[in-house]
Amino acid sequence: MCARVYNFSAGPAVLPVRVLEQAQAAVMELPGAGASILEISHRSKPFAAVHEEAKALLRELLEIPSGYSILFLQGGSSLQFTMLPMNLLGEKQTADYILTGTWGKKAFDEAQRLGSAHVAWNGKSDNYSHLPAAQDLxxxxxxxxxxxxxxxxxxxxxxxSVPEAGSIPLVCDTSSNFLSRPINVGRYGIVYACAQKNAGIAGVTAVIIRDDLLERVPKNLPPMLDYKLQAENDSLYNTPPVFGIYVLMLICKWLKNEVGGLDAMARLNQEKARLLYDVLDAHSDFYRGHARKDSRSMMNVTWRMPSEELEAEFLTAAKDRNLIDLKGHRSVGGIRASIYNAMPQAGVEALRELMLEFHKQHAK
Ligand SMILES: Cc1ncc(COP(=O)(O)O)c(C=O)c1O
Structure with a gap:
C-alpha cells in the first residue's frame, strides 16, 4: 500500500483501507462473478446479491423497522432537496424547514421554488453556530x-436529539453523519444521505422512506424523480449506480464485522471528537470553535484562529505532517477537520499534537 496521508476532507472523504482493498479487487473480479463489478449487468445474479446484501446490512445496522423501503438513487443529496417537495408537498400544504446551516438553507430554497415553504427556525443571525431549542420551532x-x-x-x-414533529412526517438530511451512530428510524418519514462521506463514494444516495408516504406521491412525476416508482422498481427503474452500491455494501460489512456496529462506531467517533474539542476548550482564546458547545458536531470540527495569517501557517504546518484538506469552507473560514468514521484515531491524535505545539509556539 502507498503511504497514505491523513485526509480530513469534508467529502468525498477518507475510506477504510480494508474497503479500498476489496473495491480494488472487485474492479478486476467481483468474487464469484468471473468479471469486474464494473462490467456486469445490474440485473445479473451477482449484482442482485450485492444489492440485497447492501439493503439487508443497512436494515440490520440501523435497525430499520418493517414498513420502510430503502432506495439507492442518483443525483446526490442535492436531488433529494428537489425530489422531496415534488413528491410530498401537496398544493394546499406548506413544507417546514429548520435552517441550521448552508445545506438546510439550500434544501429550503429548493422547496420554496417548487411550492409553499416555511422557515420553522433560522440560525443565520448567529452565523449558524447553534441549534434551536424545542420551544423555538x-x-x-x-x-x-x-x-x-x-x-x-x-x-x-x-x-x-431528534426535533419534535408531532404527527408531521419528519425528514432528515443525514448526509454527513449517516452511520456514525445509531438512529431511531421509526421516528422518521424519510432519512436520506449521499454516500461520499460515511457510506462510500459519490454517485449513490440512500433514501429510507416510510411506505405510507409513497401513497402521497402525485401522478405523472418524471419517472426518475418519483419515489413511488423507484420503490416499485427496487431502485432498478434504470441502471443504478452499481459501483457506489457495491462500496456502500462493503462499508456496511466493515461497520458490522470490523467495527462492531453503530454503538461501537459512535463510541470511537465520540473519542475522536473529544480529542479535538478538548484542545479548543483548553485554548479557547486561540482556537475559537465555531459551534456552540451544546451544538458541536462529532463529524466536522470547525474553528477560527487569531488571524488568517496564522490559519494559513497552520494549514502549511499540517500539510508538512501529511494532514490534508483542513481548510474551512469559505463561508465560515478558518479550519475544518472532518473526522468521519474511517478517519483513524491516529490521524486525529496527529492533528491534536500539531494544535498543541502550534499553540505553544504562537500564543501570546
Ligand atoms: C449535509 C449535506 N447535505 C447535502 C449535501 C449535498 O450532497 P451532494 O453533493 O451529494 O448533492 C452535502 C454535501 O456536502 C451535505 O454535507
Whole structure:
C-alpha cells in the first residue's frame, strides 16, 4: 500500500483501507462473478446479491423497522432537496424547514421554488453556530413535513436529539453523519444521505422512506424523480449506480464485522471528537470553535484562529505532517477537520499534537 496521508476532507472523504482493498479487487473480479463489478449487468445474479446484501446490512445496522423501503438513487443529496417537495408537498400544504446551516438553507430554497415553504427556525443571525431549542420551532398548521439537517457539514453543528414533529412526517438530511451512530428510524418519514462521506463514494444516495408516504406521491412525476416508482422498481427503474452500491455494501460489512456496529462506531467517533474539542476548550482564546458547545458536531470540527495569517501557517504546518484538506469552507473560514468514521484515531491524535505545539509556539 502507498503511504497514505491523513485526509480530513469534508467529502468525498477518507475510506477504510480494508474497503479500498476489496473495491480494488472487485474492479478486476467481483468474487464469484468471473468479471469486474464494473462490467456486469445490474440485473445479473451477482449484482442482485450485492444489492440485497447492501439493503439487508443497512436494515440490520440501523435497525430499520418493517414498513420502510430503502432506495439507492442518483443525483446526490442535492436531488433529494428537489425530489422531496415534488413528491410530498401537496398544493394546499406548506413544507417546514429548520435552517441550521448552508445545506438546510439550500434544501429550503429548493422547496420554496417548487411550492409553499416555511422557515420553522433560522440560525443565520448567529452565523449558524447553534441549534434551536424545542420551544423555538415555529410549526405551520398545514405542514406536509418537517425537514432538518442532522449535521451541518460546513458549520459543524449537529443535532444532539431528534426535533419534535408531532404527527408531521419528519425528514432528515443525514448526509454527513449517516452511520456514525445509531438512529431511531421509526421516528422518521424519510432519512436520506449521499454516500461520499460515511457510506462510500459519490454517485449513490440512500433514501429510507416510510411506505405510507409513497401513497402521497402525485401522478405523472418524471419517472426518475418519483419515489413511488423507484420503490416499485427496487431502485432498478434504470441502471443504478452499481459501483457506489457495491462500496456502500462493503462499508456496511466493515461497520458490522470490523467495527462492531453503530454503538461501537459512535463510541470511537465520540473519542475522536473529544480529542479535538478538548484542545479548543483548553485554548479557547486561540482556537475559537465555531459551534456552540451544546451544538458541536462529532463529524466536522470547525474553528477560527487569531488571524488568517496564522490559519494559513497552520494549514502549511499540517500539510508538512501529511494532514490534508483542513481548510474551512469559505463561508465560515478558518479550519475544518472532518473526522468521519474511517478517519483513524491516529490521524486525529496527529492533528491534536500539531494544535498543541502550534499553540505553544504562537500564543501570546
Ligand atoms: C449535509 C449535506 N447535505 C447535502 C449535501 C449535498 O450532497 P451532494 O453533493 O451529494 O448533492 C452535502 C454535501 O456536502 C451535505 O454535507
Amino acid at each position: 415555529d410549526h405551520s398548521s398545514n405542514a406536509a413535513y418537517l425537514h432538518y439537517t442532522d449535521n451541518e457539514t460546513i458549520q459543524g453543528v449537529e443535532f444532539q
